[in-house]
Amino acid sequence: MASTLTTRAPAAPAAENAPAARRTRVLALPEARWALAALVLFLVALALDLLGAPGWMWGPLYAATYVTGGWEPGWAGLRALKERTLDVDLLMVVAALGAAAIGQVLDGALLIVIFATSGALEAVATARTADSVRGLLDLAPPTATRLRNGSAGEAGETGAAGEAVEAEETVATGELAVGDLLLIRPGERVGADGRVVGGASEVDQATITGEPLPVAKTAGDEVFAGTLNGTGALRVRVERDPSDSVIARIVRMVEDASETKAPTQLFIEKVEQRYSIGMVAATLAVFLVPLALGADLTGALLRAMTFMIVASPCAVVLATMPPLLATIATAGRHGVLVKSAVVMERLGQIDAVALDKTGTLTEGTPYVTDVRALDGSGLDENGVLALAAAAEHPSEHPLARAVVAAARARGLRTPAAGEFAATPGVGVTATVDGARVAVGAPASVVTGPRAAEAAEVAAGWEAGGRTAVVVTVDGAAAGVLAIADRLRPDAAATVAALTELTGAAPALLTGDNPRAAARLAAEVGITDVRAGLLPEEKVAAVREAEAAGRRVLVVGDGVNDAPALAAAHTGVAMGRAGSDLALETADAVVVRDELAAVPTVVALSRRARALVVQNLVIAAVCITGLVLWDLVGTLPLPLGVLGHEGSTVLVGLNGLRLLREAAWRRASAEAAGTTGAAG
Secondary structure (H helix, E strand, C coil): CCCCCCCCCCCCCCCCCHHHHHHHHHHHCHHHHHHHHHHHHHHHHHHHHHCCCCHHHHHHHHHHHHHHHHHHHHHHHHHHHHCCCCCHHHHHHHHHHHHHHCCCHHHHHHHHHHHHHHHHHHHHHHHHHHHHHHHHHHHCCCEEEEEEEEEHHHHCCCCCCCCEEEEEEEEEHHHCCCCCEEEECCCCECCCCEEEEEECEEEECHHHHCCCCCEEECCCCEECCCCEECCCCEEEEECCCHHHCHHHHHHHHHHHHHCCCCHHHHHHHHHHHHHHHHHHHHHHHHHHHHHHCCCCHHHHHHHHHHHHHHHCCHHHHCCCHHHHHHHHHHHHHCCEEECCHHHHHHHCCCCEEEECHHHHHEEEEEEEEEEEECCCCCCCHHHHHHHHHHHHCCCCCHHHHHHHHHHHHCCCCCCCEEEEEEECCCEEEEEECCEEEEEECHHHCCCCCCHHHHHHHHHHHHHCCCEEEEEEECCEEEEEEEEEEEECCCHHHHHHHHHHHHCCCCEEECCCCHHHHHHHHHHHCCCEEECCCCHHHHHHHHHHHHHCCCCEEEEECCHHHHHHHHHCCEEEEECCCCCHHHHHHCCEEECCCCCCHHHHHHHHHHHHHHHHHHHHHHHHHHHHHHHHHHHHCCCCHHHHHHHHHHHHHHHHHHHHHHHCHHHHHHHHHHHHCCCCCCC
16 A cells, blocks of 8 residues: 655646645545545445345446455556565455455445545545645746847847847746846746846745845845745846756655655565465464354355454554655755655664764854954054955955955955965965055965064964964065854754754864864864864764764765765765765755754654654554454454554554644754644
8 A cells, every 4th residue: 555756747836726726636646536436336335225226226336336446456466466475455355355255245345445545545645745845846937038149130129230139038947058047027936046147136035045034136146946036136147957956956856765765664564575475374264264163154254354354464564654754755845855764764863963064063154253453554454454355356265255255344445456366375465556465374474574463463363263364565464364164053052952862962073173173162062073184084983983883973065074974874964055975975965054954854753763663553553453353252344444444544644744844843842952842
């Protein structure tokens, strides 16, 4: 009775009448249509039977019930039997036919109807799991406005002969290519992942990043497919093929994950085959032993058929995958891509965590924390920063971008620079307003006026874990800038949550210098700090912990983190700033820039594991109770059918509770150590 999620083409925008749309999707499922047909035929036949109509009226209707409700699982069971696999679906159909053979036509038809209804409910629930994630595709608009260059005549607009203008054309978003220029009008959704090249607006991108407020977008900013533009018009250059957009990758990765099976499920399926064979043997014994002792044929066969039904492991088969698949879908909706059911199960097993620093605990974007103008330089802080920004403006180095951003934030004028030159590991030089300005490491300024003072200031800031750069004008030190990486707002809370979940504080594994690592670790509450590590040394630290019996979760984002992500029990990559290698190597990816999602998904995985255990207990109690009733007493066939199929449906729906929005909120509250969460 197990189902898998199936892929589908990107959907059109969701219909306004959501309940009607859901009904349409339900009726589109073949399992639902056959189950409905079987139910209608059964009810009509039952009514005629109870009203005393002749057998030729209700008999064919019962037969049609067997065919409509039983042909699909029967055919699937025969195909499995051809591959030497005993399917419980086939056993259910055989039991129904056996009941009919001894005159229990109504009871057999009831079994078929309930069995078909159970399968339909499972298919609907599984489809809902898939739709909850793939519904993200509905956010992407079906068409986009593409701009192309042409003459005024081609565009049909007024202009000088041969004048180049931008002509608009409406195209399907699936036809967009990297490099295309799009016009995003106010109130429209962005058609593809790209970068703003013109215009200014605010974009609601909560569906991708989780940010509650619209984000201001100007030239150079990235935008995502499916996000909603505000009141301004934007020109966007497409940077990713529509099939590789953030939304498409979320859907693809979750669908791939749904096709995997967790170790618990694989174990259950392995046991199921042996159990099913043993159950068939036991059914024959339940039939033949009483028959040999003088029982009547009908009673012995009826008891055997009832035994086959109630002993079937349908509920056990459904105990594992619905909770895990529901958890994968829920995590995907909240920006955490779990690549397989195996990973989802492993996340709940971790008991140690190792965190990277830059880009993981920090935002990975340096910013200027302090500016010091040296005495006698003739400049104030703004003057030093303006000269430094002018010299750094042509550079693409992260520290240069931090200096330029700080000058812009203060509204400073940055003169145009000439004769720019950059020396890797040293700094940059440029001519600004006729003066030769250099911005570089303190080690590059060892002589000249105020060099000693600059070195002293720089040493003090570096001792505090910040990076210092010295600004010189015509060879004389004029000022010093302090630059640091910004700590994520949720870093300390995440560390506390992971400590609560695992019972041990996370370790910090970083290639950064020990002083910067120690400063950050003190801010977030980490005591196990290992700094200055090469990638292979990070791997060694992970393997050392796992050799001691720990199941380590590594969280990172850079190329240097990829080996440790691969070596760990489970690896999670920060997706927005993560390197391609880290994203490919990790077992799960946090698409949104929310470090707090890591402990939440761990707590959610543990809830899924708890539901799996709960489901197995429910299945075992129901099967054991019904089997004992049948062997010791007299279990009516209809009651056996209801008990068996009812437990199967209960187990499936119990696992799918994790699809609810409240499941994520409750996991988040559990990770944070709070109580009283909804769900």
